[in-house]
Amino acid sequence: MTEIIDLSQEIYEGMPVYKDLPQVKMTIHNSHEEWNGIKNPTTKTPAVHKLELGEHTGTHVDAINHMAKEYNGQSIDTMPLSTFYTEGICLDFSHKGLKELISENEIKEACISSNLIIKEGDTLLFYTDHYRRYFETDNWNKGPGLTAAAARWLGEQRIAAFGVETMSPGVPKISNKEIHHICGELGFTHYENMINLHKLVGRGRFRFIGLPLKIRGGTGSPVRAVAIFE
Numbered sequence: 001m002t003e004i005i006d007l008s009q010e011i012y013e014g015m016p017v018y019k020d021l022p023q024v025k026m027t028i029h030n031s032h033e034e035w036n037g038i039k040n041p042t043t044k045t046p047a048v049h050k051l052e053l054g055e056h057t058g059t060h061v062d063a064i065n066h067m068a069k070e071y072n073g074q075s076i077d078t079m080p081l082s083t084f085y086t087e088g089i090c091l092d093f094s095h096k097g098l099k100e101l102i103s104e105n106e107i108k109e110a111c112i113s114s115n116l117i118i119k120e121g122d123t124l125l126f127y128t129d130h131y132r133r134y135f136e137t138d139n140w141n142k143g144p145g146l147t148a149a150a151a152r153w154l155g156e157q158r159i160a161a162f163g164v165e166t167m168s169p170g171v172p173k174i175s176n177k178e179i180h181h182i183c184g185e186l187g188f189t190h191y192e193n194m195i196n197l198h199k200l201v202g203r204g205r206f207r208f209i210g211l212p213l214k215i216r217g218g219t220g221s222p223v224r225a226v227a228i229f230e
Contacts, residue, residue, distance in 0.1 A: 005200065006196060007227060008226075016140055021057070026049055026052075026074070029050035030046075030099040032046075054190070059163070060223055061190070062192075062219070063075050063213050064189065066180070067180045067185075068180065070184070076218045076221050077217070086121055086160045086161070087206070088124070088207065090201055090227075091110040091114060091116070091124065092126070092201045094129040095130050098142040102144060103144065107153070108220070113187075125163045125191075126164050127201050143164075145171040147175050148170065151175075152186070155188050169190045208225070209225065209226050
């Protein structure tokens with residue numbers, strides 16, 4: 001029996017976003033009362049919402065052109081769909097604390113202890129339990145992250161992408177900017193703000209799907225990421 005696990009945050013007005021990125025705004029653009037010709041209704045039932053949000057809102061994937069200026073043109077709509085439809089594995093790093101780094105050797109050790117092998121074209125997810133512990137708290141922006149060396153090693157394994165629960169793949173002002181540059185250099189990407197990764201740990205390989213919107217020239221896109229166990 002097929003089991004589909006939702007890995008994406010809800011999108012709603014007032015949700016946490018990274019630093020100075022656009023805040024999410026959601027208003028009723030058309031109501032059913034308006035469509036039915038009701039004048040001055042006491043309530044409005046949404047028929048169409050107007051959304052205002054950035055490309056990097058909630059659970060999202062970064063395009064290569066987001067990584068650095070020299071990758072201009074490699075936008076989300078130009079990236080092959082095979083990047084977002086892969087096999088996946090999830091490693092347990094829930095022992096990591098705030099702003100702690102995940103090294104290359106720790107990733108190798110986690111693969112050994114969980115009897116998993118990173119294959120070319122995989123999406124590798126990092127479970128840190130940061131979402132359940134700290135979402136919508138003052139520590140939400142202080143999550144663990146990869147070292148730059150770990151990101152380079154992952155890229156050298158020719159993975160399609162990796163995913164984290166936090167708002168950034170590295171720790172800001174320590175490894176985050178360099179990780180983005182490495183992803184651009186080696187031609188792979190990452191997902192941020194993932195949830196429910198605890199439901200994947202210890203279960204082996206799965207089908208991963210994280211399809212982006214087809215935004216012309218986009219630097220990234222919200223996704224409805226899922227893990228599928230057959």
